[in-house]
Amino acid sequence: MTKAASAAAKDLAAAGVSGVHLAWADNNGIPRSRIVPIAGLANAATRGVGVTSLFAVFDSHDAITFAHTGLATPSGDVRLVPVLERLRRLAGQPALAWAPGRQITADGSPWPYCQRGVLERQVAIAAERGLEFRAGYELEFAVAPAGSPGIVGSPGHPGPAYSPHALVPLDGFIASLLHDFAANGLDLGQLHAEYGLAQLELSLPATDPVSAADDQLLARQTIHAAAHAHGLVVSFAPMVGLGTAGNGWHLHTSVRRKGRNLLAGDGVPGGDGAAYLAGLLRDLPALTAVTAPSVPSTLRMRPGYFAGAYAFWGVENREAPLRYVPGSDLLGDAHANVELKTSDASANPYLALAAVLAAGMAGIEDALVAPEPIGTDPGGWTEGDRESRGVVRLPENPAAQDAALLASPRVAGALGNELLGAFRAVRASDAAWAADRSTEEVIAAHLWRY
Template identity: 85%
Template sequence: MTKAASAAAKDLAAAGVVGVHLTWADNNGIPRSRVVPIGGLADAAVRGVGATSLFAVFDSHDAITYAHSGLGTPSGDIRLVPVMERLRRLAGQPALAWAPVRQLAADGSPWSYCQRSVLERQVAEAAKRGLEFRAGYELEFSVAPAGSEDVVSAPGHRGPAYSPHALIGLDEFIAALLHDFAANGLQIGQLHAEYGVAQLELSLAATDPVSAADDQLLARQTIHAAAHAHGLVASFAPMIGLEAAGNGWHLHTSVRRKGRNLLAGDGVPEGDGAAYVGGLLRDLPALTAITAPSVPSTMRLRPGFFAGAYAFWGVENREAPLRYIPGTALLGVEHANVELKTSDASANPYLALAVVLAAGMAGIKDSAVLPEPIAEDPGGWSEGERNTAGVLPLPASPSEQDTALLANPRVSGALGDELLGAFRAVRASDATWAAERAPEEIVAAHLWRY
């Protein structure tokens, strides 16, 4: 490891790199980092760099909560060890490189609060069961001129939605994104002007789950840097205005056994593929507590906004929080996957993927029953019609999310007791902060956090 890290550092230094961002995401989905000089990278690859253990109990506003007894004092240190195989020079910040980290205890042993390790455990469990997962993110974000207080009053583009005309004023930014993503080793399926105010969307290619979470963090860094270089700021916040469409980071997954996509079916998933989707649907209220955990997340989950306000699934139904996308004669059966819409940038990507895998694997194990798909928007139904169809609203407040999470051992158990305690403490701290503030203030305070 030392020899390989030294060689990588030497090559980067020769190319003009002077420092490396060692990056992770906290329990609010907010990226954090330590920058090490390029000359210190080889040592960091072996011994890590120090950081306070309290990052696990930072809330969305950088307040530290001591409500979780496991991290109840300001004492304690961890080591951040870069994952060297994911080391990248940042095309949009050419003097800097980037690498995700594992968080270890001070003595180098596993640390219970490391979110990346939680996902790695689920991937290892899947391998024991003969299952292999693929995952990819669609990222929605909004742009505004640098220095803007908000996006709605100062949109970076004025539409029309999905129109090439909307992007003409952003030509240099778009070109930089395409260049920098390719240079940073990130494959984009497509990019376009989305439906919301000054909103863009791009899709990352599917890969293994841990790489997908790493890619999500690297994509954020790439987008923010390109925006800054072109006089813009980017917001990934779940809500940019009370009446505006919010930003989701839709999570696509598929599951394979012996190379065969279990989600492939005759227009709908069958067998273990149906059980996988059934497991996600069964655990959707608790999943949402992890995949859309912030106060603005609950504000975003409204009918009519393609966000997924009710617990149901559908085939290509964009109002469904679980949207099944079948394979076709044109795309091939291996294209089949399921999209989770109740997911956004306030979710830690490693935890989001970990609980999705845990719920889906439990569904396969239990042969979870998948009800008939719904092709309509239940938001337009009466409450009685929804009750008859068994379509219930997803948790609409932090307290409802916490209740759903605690009631579901499949989802909460994937985190482990220590991390679950820290995660809940952070969510409670956010909820206490929001309880004293108006909706407009809540949206404004989160707008540039991601």
């Protein structure tokens, strides 16, 4: 490892790189990092960089909660170690490189609060069961001129939604995104003006789950730097204003056994593919507590906004929180996947994927049977119609999310007792902060956190 790190550092230094971001995401989905000088990369790869263990109990507003007994004092330190195989030079910040970090204890053993380690554990469990997962993100974000207090009142593009005309004022920014994504080793599926106010969306092609989470963090860094270079700021926040569509980070997953996509089917999945989808549906309220965990997340998940307000699944139904995307003669069976819409930037990407994998694998293990898909919007149904189809409202507040998380041994178990305790403490701290504030204040406070 030392030899590889030294060689990488030498090459980067020759290219003008002075330092390396060692990045991770906390339990609020907020990226954190430490920069090490390029000459210190080899030492960091061997010994790590010291960081406080309390990052696991930072809330969304940088307050530290001591409500979790495992991290109840200011004492403690862990080591942040770069994952060298993911080391990238940042095209938009040419003096810096970037690598995701793995958190370990001072003696080098696994640390139970390391979110990347939680996902790696689920991937290993999947491999033991002969399963292989693919995952990819669609990222929505809003654009504004630098210095703007918000998106409403100073949108970064005038629309119309999905129009090429909307992107003309952002031409330099778009060009930088296309260039920097390629230079940073990120594949880009597509990019367009989205439905929300000054909103853009881009997609990252599917890859293995850990790489998908790494790519999500690197994509954020890339987008923020490109925006800054063109006098812009971007917000990935779940809500940017009342009365407008929020930002989702739609999570697409598929599962394979011996190379065969289990979600492939004749219009709908069958067998283990249907059981995987049924597992996600069974645990959807608990999943949402991890994949859309912030107070603004619950504001985003409203009926009629393609954000997933009720627990159901549908075939290509964009109002469904679980949207099944079938393969076709043109696209092939490998294209079949499930999109989770109740996902946003306030979720830690490693924990979000770990929870999804755990819930889906449990569905396969339990041989669950999926209910019939729904092709309309249950938000327009009567309560009696929803009750007859077993369609319930997803958690609408932090207390309901916490109860749903505790009610699922599968999702809670995937996090592990230690990290679950820290995660719940952080969510409770956020909820207490928001309790005496208006909706507008809550949205404004989260707008630039991601």
